[in-house]
Amino acid sequence: MKIGGFQKNSLIDFPKTIACIVFTQGCNFFCPYCHNPDLVAGSTYGTCNLKDEAGIFEFLEKRKQFLEGVVITGGEPTLQADLIPFLRKIKGMGYKLKLDSNGSRPEVLERIFQEPLIDFISMDIKTRLIDYPLVVPEKFDVSNIRDSIRLIMEKALAYEFRTTCVRPFISVEILNDIGCMVKGAKSYILQKCSRNVTVLDPGFIKKDLNFFSDKEMLEFKNIIGKYVVTSMVR
Ligand code: SF4
Known part of the structure; x- marks a missing residue:
């Protein structure tokens, strides 16, 4: 596993679960508002130096009494060749697992869903397919996104779809198109984009026009909400 960062504690990244976070290195997308540009571009990121697998497993062994789960995020975790053995090992230690994905590799999700490995999956939907x-x-074959949505809705134990709302990726019309694609989904999270962080394209956050007001959110x-069971602004 190429691990770009590790966070020892989080109360907000895995619903109802005290978790640590493993940030995998590398992504196949280039969202201009990406909050983890170092993970996409190639250097390192994180709140501590625990970036090797052995160190992380040692940490997990010691924290079994205090931590309930592990979030695997990125970058894009499904790009990692040894993701599934990594998930198996963590699961074998008794931890709950959450996976964050951009949905670009449904073939990997399909293999993950063949085993009882992940308890929760969050998939980012960036915009409508076109x-x-x-x-x-x-x-990139955009039908992969539709395939991942279908797989998650059919096979995940628990899931949410998420969209960071910025122009030109989101509009009323685009959200209606996305809604048709996820019709019947259990949970959809709309995220405002923070402007107080380092992003992949620094010019992007300087443009006021790219951002939506609370009323628009x-x-x-x-x-x-017309298409899914629960919708929320986070
Ligand atoms: S936001 Fe996610 S999918 Fe987009 S570039 Fe960053 S890590 Fe990749």
């Missing part, structure tokens, strides 16, 4: 070329390389919540 606009994915704004954040993905030319050769509420309107988006109501729109996506």
Whole structure:
């Protein structure tokens, strides 16, 4: 596993679970508002130096009484060749697992869902399918996104879809298109984009026009709420 960062504690990243977070290195998307640019671009990130697998497993062994779960996030975790053995090992220690993914590799999700490995999955939906070329390389097959959504809705124990709401990726029309794609989903989270962090494209957060007001976010919540069971602005 290429691990770019590790956070020892979090009360907010895994619903109802006290967890630590493993940040995997590398991503196949380039969202301009990405809050983990170092994980995408190639150096390191994190709140401590625990970035090797052996050190992380040692930490997990010692914290069994205090921690309930582990969040695997990125970057994009499904790019890691040894992700599944890594998940198995953590699960074998008795921890709950949450996986964050951009949904680009449904074939990996399919293999993960063949075993009782993950307890919760969050998938980012960046925009409607025809606009994915704004954040993905030319050769990317956008049907992968639809396949991942279908797999998650059919097979995940618990899940949420998430969208960071910024222009030009989101609008009323685009959210309605996304809504049709996730119709019947259990949970959809709309996130405001923080402007007080380092992002992949620093020019992006300087443009006021890229951001939505609280009122607009509420309107988006109501729109996506027509298609899913629960919608929330976070
Ligand atoms: S936001 Fe997620 S999918 Fe987009 S570049 Fe950053 S890590 Fe990759």
